[in-house]
Amino acid sequence: MLDVLGVRDVIETRGLTKRYRGGQLAVDRLDLSVPAGSVFGFLGPNGSGKTTTIRMLMGLIEPTAGSASLLGRPMPRAARAVLPQVGALIEGPALYGYLSGRENLVRYDSADPTADPRTRRARVTEALDRVGLTAAAGKKAKAYSLGMKQRLGLASALLRPRRLLVLDEPxxxxxxxxxxxxxxxxxxxxxxxxxxxxxxHLLDEIEQVCTHAAVMAQGRLITQGPVAELAAGTRGRLAVTTPDPGEAARVLKELGVTDVVVAEDRVSGELPTGGAEPVDPADLNAALVRAGVRVRAFGQERASLEDAFVALTGEGFDVAG
Structure with missing residues (x-):
């Protein structure tokens, strides 16, 4: 797919690297491709280099090596031409607490040299309406809750039509x-x-709204692609519903099932992976029946993006980096 001006990948990096003073390698040779028209989730555990990457993409910091482009133009060299076409909310909104929500947006819009002052009021009103802040538009920003401030920051990114929106924890x-x-x-x-x-940091959110995703760990790109394909590459957990959960758990453990969890009449676990031949779930079902376990339901759950994330990084999910 191409965007409105014919760009296929609206974000592209090649060997993008950032090493801070003192030797800390925050981003290591990142090759990232964000297709035009996608909703792209950028995932990674704490300290994985996501925010550093976003700051390089937006021209806020210089890379140590490699290159980045937005909308087909090199960054940060083309920042003046590119950034008016990009809306961004990075590391939380920067607001003037003594101004109202509406006044904050007027200030943001006034700072845009390409914004027509004659239509400013209409743009601000529409942006407030889109994020549900019309009723609170006259309230001072310092009195806003965290969620309201987040909405106002998003509204500032929506003041003008954008080819690209970059959102950090929206x-x-x-x-x-x-x-x-x-x-x-x-x-x-x-x-x-x-x-x-x-x-x-909400994997459920990524699964619900994103078409594509990339996974970062320790500054390196682990994988990227369509969300459905990332999850499809991971096996779902085995799940058994039975009135004999204790006996079912014992049998499954003996057969090599790991991470067995019992919750009332439901037993789940990870299928064995160590043998030369993959384990057929039907054989596990038959073994349960032979052991006298009454099986009401048996199957593999659909693998989630969280399953894929843990399988790829070996870590739980805690995004702050």
């Missing part, structure tokens, strides 16, 4: 209803042709 601080509204907004923006690049 639902941070929102209640469940607010999270659903922002997810719906992201889908609408993508449907209108805007490419959305977002980092999030």
């Amino acid at each position: 639902t941070n601080g929102l209640d469940p209803q607010g999270m659903r509204e922002i997810r719906t907004l992201i889908r609408e923006l993508a449907a209108d042709g805007t490419t959305v690049f977002l980092s999030s």
